[in-house]
Amino acid sequence: MTFLNIINHLKENTSKIISEKGYDNVDFVVEYSRSGFGDITCNVAFLLAKNLKKNPQEIAQEFAGEYNLGNDLEKVEAHKSGYLNFFIDNNSFNNEVLPQSLKENYGSVNIGKNSKLIVEHTSVNPNKALHIGHLRNVAIGDAVSRILSKANYDVKVLNYVDDSGLQVADIIVGFKYGGFSESPPTGEKFADYCGDTVYVSTTSKYENDKDLESKRHEILKELEDPTSDTAKFGKTLTRKILSDQLGTVWNFGASYDCLNFESEILYSKLWEKIFERMKSENLVRLEDQGDNAGCWVLPIENEDDKIIVRSNGAATYVAKDIPYAAWKLGALTDPFNYAEYTTQPNGRTLYETTLEETQVPKQSFDANKVITVIDNRQANLQKIVTNLMSKFNPESSYVHLGYEAVTLSAETAKILGNKTDGKDVQMSGRKGLYINADGIIAKLEKHIFLESKKRNDDLDDVLLNEIAHNVAIGTIRYELIKPDLGKIITFDINTSLKLEGDTCSYIQYSCVRAARILEKFGKEPNFDTQFDQLNTEYEISLIKQIGLFEVFVNDAAKNHSPKIIAKYCYDLAVTFSSFYEHVNVLKADMPELINARLCLVLSFKLTLEKALALLGIIAPQRM
Structure with a gap:
């Protein structure tokens, strides 16, 4: 059972407890929590406190004893702040998530119902x-x-x-x-x-x-x-x-x-057809006086009327x-x-x-x-x-x-031959002031090709060109997707050519690291096993991050926000990097532990590839 399944189950359980106690319905939230506050948290106690005239912690303690934890949860705690914090049973979670992650449709949710x-x-x-x-x-x-x-x-x-x-x-x-x-x-x-x-x-x-x-x-x-x-x-x-x-x-x-x-x-005369419908449904009106006399206008609530057709008949x-x-x-x-x-x-x-x-x-x-x-x-x-x-x-x-x-950026505008007095500048096709898409892709590909050739002298130019293309496209996509939609992006041609920091290449490289571990082992790991032995903090954190994929897909789909998936990819890559630095996969003490850790590495790789694919980014096998 993934995080989203557990969250949905807890929502149903919480609603049932509210109903059984005869409390008024409240719009509570159950969501995954930040480190140190369990795995999942719920704010229901805060929302009930005012009407019940009780302390939120007291209500949280009351609710904590009512949950049926089943096999998925280890415990529930009423935090002193008033939040209900739920702790996942790691062994059960490990054995559910890792095999599920192999499925082609892992991370899929059913919001649309094929509409x-x-x-x-x-x-x-x-x-x-x-x-x-x-x-x-x-x-x-x-x-x-x-x-x-x-x-x-x-x-x-x-x-x-x-x-x-x-x-x-x-x-x-x-x-x-x-x-x-x-x-x-x-x-x-x-x-x-x-x-x-x-x-x-x-x-x-x-x-x-x-x-x-x-x-x-x-x-x-x-x-x-x-x-x-x-x-x-x-x-x-x-x-x-x-x-x-x-x-x-x-x-x-x-x-x-x-x-x-x-x-x-x-x-096709679609305009004439829709205009007639607008008139027949009284969505527009013909002005007979004032500045808009002879014009068809569209009334807008709390705003000035908008002219749809001018007095000369022009739309x-x-x-x-x-x-x-x-x-x-x-x-x-x-x-x-x-x-x-x-x-x-x-x-x-x-x-x-x-x-x-x-x-x-x-x-x-x-x-x-x-x-x-x-x-x-x-x-x-x-x-x-x-x-x-x-x-x-x-x-x-x-x-x-x-x-x-x-x-x-001012520096990029200068490279293009425009003086801006050190200020960023809006692109303008009319003035010829812009970064050509084909040009920036080609420059990135050339730069990455040369860098990849230094590190992979055993690869031929065909494979190096494929790597360069995938990393270049990934770099541009990630830089354009990861900021808030409401944030202006200042594009700097020099910065975009760097491959360090919070970049797509960092995320892609974590996938390459995983691929190399699996390549060194030389055969597919066996998932027909138990994963209870994956119990270090680094292994547990990575499995939980893999299990969050559906939660992020769900949030991104509901909010039409690809940035949410970009953040998930980065967080997943960071979690794997910590695992990579602290856990020895191929030199573990027991063959069973080596296999279990290889299963985790493959699960990570497949999940990150699926997440990157949602952004239109391909994870290369070499870089």
């Missing part, structure tokens, strides 16, 4: 290559998708491609009127060329060239007509850029189920996200057909929406719960969309999973 759930992430404008800020979105969205799949949700992952917006119009202006070749210089990716050269140069001219800026608006209008030459040219450009973007994402270890094109949403930026959100929640009849875009490197089929006839069977990419990963600069817009979706379907759940941006 459908949509995660939308990445959604980068198809006018440029991805930068390190975009990778934070990908890392968060991909990890959340993996965690929710582990929690038994039927997860589908979408990538929204805004192929008819201003930034696409900008590169069309550059190619049509800026004199840029449609082929990039030799050796440069098309997405890099469009973003770094065409887009930056074109947008810099608007302020002084109003005629060029008027061309931009003409092109934007022409993109709304799928039969126009401009729309066809735009489709060619954006498809080439998207191909490069997807290459970066696949190299980063992420994938999708469907690409949703803004142009297809526009041509605003706010309106643009509404039909797509409604489609994801199934609030609109799906007008799309589907085509197979490609088979991704991991074998997963990637579909795309289309209005053309296809031979592909109708797909389903709607759900009752939707998570949209977009940075916090979009928070106000997403709040409006979330509020509106709750009115379309009160039983549904539309979640904006926001995060803060990635800024550049």
Whole structure:
């Protein structure tokens, strides 16, 4: 029985005791505890103290004698602070957890009950290559998708491609009127060329060239007509850029189920359909006086009304996200057909929406719960969309999973040729001020390849390149996932190339250490044994940390927080390092003890690999 099973059992037991005593129900917590306060703790006594007019410790003592400890618990204590502290029976726990950890689905929880759930992430404008800020979105969205799949949700992952917006119009202006070749210089990716050269140069001219800026608006209008030459040219450009973007994402270890094109949403008239529904359900109103006369507005509680359609009939930026959100929640009849875009490197089929006839069977990419990963600069817009979706379907759940941006350190900005007077700086595609995702991955891979070659002169370049790739991707993912979502990350190119400290490489290396121990022994340990002899503090701590995996998966899934899994991976690696330093595995006194310790090492390795996989990180066998 793992920690989560024991915690859930104690919750049920505590509720039963409250009921039997006739006490009022309280929202108590049972959770694993910090060192020195048992293994599991409960705060029920504090919550009952006020109504019962008793000291919390007195209530805790009263409850302590009521629990049926069974085989899982050794004892329960009423701490002087008033907490109920439960102590696990280590022998029973060892013999339960270690064999369970061998199972492929170890750590899985059943929150979702196989219900459908949509995660939308990445959604980068198809006018440029991805930068390190975009990778934070990908890392968060991909990890959340993996965690929710582990929690038994039927997860589908979408990538929204805004192929008819201003930034696409900008590169069309550059190619049509800026004199840029449609082929990039030799050796440069098309997405890099469009973003770094065409887009930056074109947008810099608007302020002084109003005629060029008027061309931009003409092109934007022409993109709304799928039969126009401009729309066809735009489709060619954006498809080439998207191909490069997807290459970066696949190299980063992420994938999708469907690409949703803004142009297809526009041509499908989804906006007109959802707007009519909004009017029929009185969710919007037509203003007949004041500054907003002639406009359709969306009333927002405790806030100013939001203009959805201007008096000239043009839908605003706010309106643009509404039909797509409604489609994801199934609030609109799906007008799309589907085509197979490609088979991704991991074998997963990637579909795309289309209005053309296809031979592909109708797909389903709607759900009752939707998570949209977009940075916090979009928070106000997403709040409006979330509020509106709750009115379309009160039983549904539309979640904006926001995060803060990635800024550049002053030193990194300087390396890129920008003076910031010693201050960190916000990345800007318009100014060409960003860290290219492909570039930072390549630099890390080169650095790690050379370091690994020094330590592993027996490995060939193919294996060294594999190690370098896995460690590089892991390093970036971990650095982008481990901070709070609400914390701005200051990216420093020099710091990111270090392999010491609280880094992914430290965690990965603990897995390598475990692999080397098992490799030296030369055969699989036998789990058909008893693990009572694993009784040192280091062995007990490691087994308990392994047993906590489900607890952390459960918390991460409920809170949509990959950081929780990152912390678990680090804590597990630290606990193993302490075990590694103090416990001699292969030179133990008895063969039975050697086998038991090898079982523990393998259990650790498999559990850490599963936990890292939830973050999209691979644990190499050598480093």
